[in-house]
Amino acid sequence: MDSLENHLLIAMPSLGDSFFNRTVTYICEHNEEGAMGLIINLPVNVTLNELLSQLDANKKSLPSLEQMVLSGGPVSPDRGFVLHSPQNSWRSSLALSDEIMITTSKDILMALGTELSPPDYLVTLGYAGWGPGQLEQEIQENSWLTTPADSEILFKTPIEKRWQKAAEKLGIDVAHLSSDVGHA
Numbered sequence: 001m002d003s004l005e006n007h008l009l010i011a012m013p014s015l016g017d018s019f020f021n022r023t024v025t026y027i028c029e030h031n032e033e034g035a036m037g038l039i040i041n042l043p044v045n046v047t048l049n050e051l052l053s054q055l056d057a058n059k060k061s062l063p064s065l066e067q068m069v070l071s072g073g074p075v076s077p078d079r080g081f082v083l084h085s086p087q088n089s090w091r092s093s094l095a096l097s098d099e100i101m102i103t104t105s106k107d108i109l110m111a112l113g114t115e116l117s118p119p120d121y122l123v124t125l126g127y128a129g130w131g132p133g134q135l136e137q138e139i140q141e142n143s144w145l146t147t148p149a150d151s152e153i154l155f156k157t158p159i160e161k162r163w164q165k166a167a168e169k170l171g172i173d174v175a176h177l178s179s180d181v182g183h184a
Contacts, residue, residue: 004030004135006097008153009037010145010166019074024166025128026083026149028102035130038081038102040122040154041162043068048123051080052109062113068159072124082108083154084121099151120155145170 009025025037048065072081082103086095091105101118111117130138138144147169157165167174 004035004146006100006149007146008040008149008166008169009135010147010163010170012143012145015143020128022163024153024162025073026100026154028096028127030135032132034132035135037128038070038072038083038124039128040070040083040124041159042071043159044071044125048112051123052112055106055109059110065113067122070122070124070159072126073128075127075129077126079126080104080106080109081124081127082112082121083124084108084118085151085155087118089116097149100149100154120151122154145172 004027007027007030009023009027011020011023011025013022015021020039022041023039024041025039027035027037029036046069048067048069049061051069052059052065053061071077083096084101084103085099086101087093090103090108093101093103093105093108095101108118108121109123112121112123135144139146145167147166150166150169153162153165153169164174
């Protein structure tokens with residue numbers, strides 16, 4: 001089995017699960033026990049300022065924190081994750097690649113928008129998970145396309161364009177994707 005860690009999963013139009021319709025998922029972990037990833041283009045109706053004020057009523061709203069919080073997936077939607085550019089000053093930080101780290105500690109959330117903040121970041125609530133062999137089966141069923149992760153798509157591309165940009169990395173125009181499933 002080849003690991004899909006540090007790859008993007010691009011949902012095919014034929015994917016039957018409405019939650020994952022037109023999503024792009026960053027795969028954080030993939031091994032014989034299954035896979036875990038964060039959807040990077042499914043905003044929830046909460047800005048980062050609103051989320052932070054719920055965590056700390058004294059946290060001041062900052063213009064730089066008007067970005068939307070994302071639904072990372074349907075599992076544990078009350079658990080937060082921060083994907084960010086490398087910065088080793090946070091508890092529970094884990095390097096996923098040379099360009100991407102993940103942190104689950106509250107201290108990084110409170111530093112966002114300040115001089116201590118990593119330059120690039122996105123915040124998700126929840127995650128997507130697959131059991132052993134489940135993701136491989138879904139890929140075989142043409143539910144997903146895969147491509148190596150790209151920090152430009154993660155951090156610089158507007159949320160609503162990430163699905164299209166990820167597909168373009170593979171040379172695919174999403175306007176030409178069909179919802180019909182088949183094997184050649």
